[in-house]
Amino acid sequence: MFEKIEMLRMARAMGLHTQSRHIEVARNIANADTPGYRARDMQPFSEAYRKADGTGPLRVSNARHLDSPAWSPGGARVIETAGPVSPNGNSVSLEDQMVRAAEVKSHHDRSLAIYRSGLDLVRSSLGRR
Template identity: 35%
Template structure:
């Protein structure tokens, strides 16, 4: 039995993928905090990722090394400029390290929750199949 085909496990897996993409964007923002004219980025919401996962726009990506066409990753996550960035510096950089730290902590907590739900779902499925705890 493939766990990925069950909707609960598929949704939890997609959520973890989205959180990973969000953490990568936060890391990129932090790495470029001192780069002149760098604009902070953010990812689309989880609901937008779910809508875009099957209906990708632009060029078909058949290999993970291909360049995507419209700011989307192959898993449907759209990366855009963060218009709600807290501040801008004199050199044009819009990354606020405080905002990125808060976002990173939120992602870490959400990832732990998704991983725990996935683990609990697996445990319940195991109990249902085997009858043994």
């Protein structure tokens, strides 16, 4: 029942996207001195959650088939970020990665706040405040 509430579904998707983005930022920081490593980031959540080109979840041709989930971290693409390249071919800027880490934390806090708000609404509707 509760998995069909769009706000809770979106908060879950935002949390999973934030997790994937945090992994990419940590990977960039870990490879800051690796020659030839290119900094990467995740596609923005707004682009990954609702595709504007109309390609959504897969359609099923038989009622017994399982349809794809509404959103999964696999839907967001990893993209290479543009930036200055050092003489050894590495494009990771630690300052930039620290800013991205702060963005990831704020997005994580936002997803938790949305989830909490949704749960409060559900509790209120059930009369269990």
